[in-house]
Amino acid sequence: MTIDIPFMWTAFKEIIKALPVTMMLTLIPLFVGFFIGIVVALIRVYKVKGLLAIANGYVSFLRGTPIIMHVMLIYFGFPLLIDAVAAKLGISVQTQLIPISTFVLTALSLSAGAYLSEVIRSGILSIPKGQVEAAYSVGMNTFQTMVRIILPQALAQSIPNFTNIFVGFLHTSSIAFLVSQKELTGAANIVASTNLKFLEAYIAAGIIYWLVTILVEGLSSLVEKRATSYMRGGVR
């Protein structure tokens, strides 16, 4: 067996053009998921009546099933749902015109929301109760205490966990190629399909994932060091 190194380089240059798509399929779900995650985490921390059961069920189901299932369920299920609703309302929607990426992004956002809510919730729970009592004792209300005292510390301490989730979702975005999204993995497939040098193409794609991962991990540890310097006695 020989490895065609020059082709690997060609493939690399071709595949990396799909990096923006991969980044979009990673960052948008994480961004949307972050807000879902905060809301879900707060519902669970404060045990909000009526919403608690829904929040628990959401997290339990999405973390209890593979992410590829979410993509498939939304990809096949959403059009049916939209058709049904449209029929009821007596309007016509051409579901086949909805871009596939919308389905993928929706599915990944919902998954990210579930995972991020757990990260945020455990961050919130790690803040000593004494600080909350101190905030109340100086006359702050529940909302002020959450926004000014708890969340800043909870989020700063969660940076390593956020990074893990980012890396996980960066890699998971590759499943979008199953529904023909031309992201890194999809691009590798296409590049190789001309000469069937799949191994070279996948090695090239793997290196790109790896480089992005290393870059993000390095960045994250820098940011974390700054954000949590208060804990180690770093002077401002």
Next chain:
Amino acid sequence: MIYLQGIKKSFRNQEVLKGINLTIEKGKVVTILGPSGSGKSTLLRCINFLEKPDEGVVQIGDVRVVAEKANKKDIMALRKQSAMVFQHYNLFAHKTVLENVMEGLIVAKKMKKAEARQRSEQVLERVGLSDKLNYFPSQLSGGQQQRVGIARALALNPEVILFDEPTSALDPELVGEVLAVIKDIAKEGITMLIVTHEMQFAREVSDQVLFMDGGVIVEKGSPMEIFTNPREERTRKFLKRISGGLPVHWIQKTAY
């Protein structure tokens, strides 16, 4: 002024406060003594509703709250009348010394930032921390952290400051600096309610001493009365025990 009437509190089936009545006049310094588990912390925490009493009336200044009918607004109003100094300091870990003191002024009292800063710097100077304004709590000794805790409370200029064993978590050599600060502000005429195990300090600083046991106030009186001539057997036993096996007359002597 603090006025408590019929404060009761149970945790599960255990009645921790069995109907506390207490009036403290403005400007008085009152210490609470009592064995572990007697309900001292719970009483203090009921006064600012960190624990909600099951029954009773809490009044601080002119804010009066009836426990059974207390809503969020009442509780917020009551909390703004008091401030608390905690055994474990409970400083905001992500905020500097100065920010810790400013936080309540800006957020709860809606004070302008410049004014809050000025007031905070003043109070921090008072507790001897002018050179530590931009330090984080993690960079301070326990005694320094507790002095920030006291400054945070003092800055609010509350009707009353509640102290829950402010020196119990400190290394022995750091206790003195914190007690000195408390004594200093006691002179200022701010109402203070202090739970402490420091007998000498209680004797020196108090206008009135309360002895609590089993969820009731067993005895109250001037430091002289309580330390030299307690009426109740339970008080006598406690003082004997806390003096570390030394005979009671040792405390009596130091009380003069």
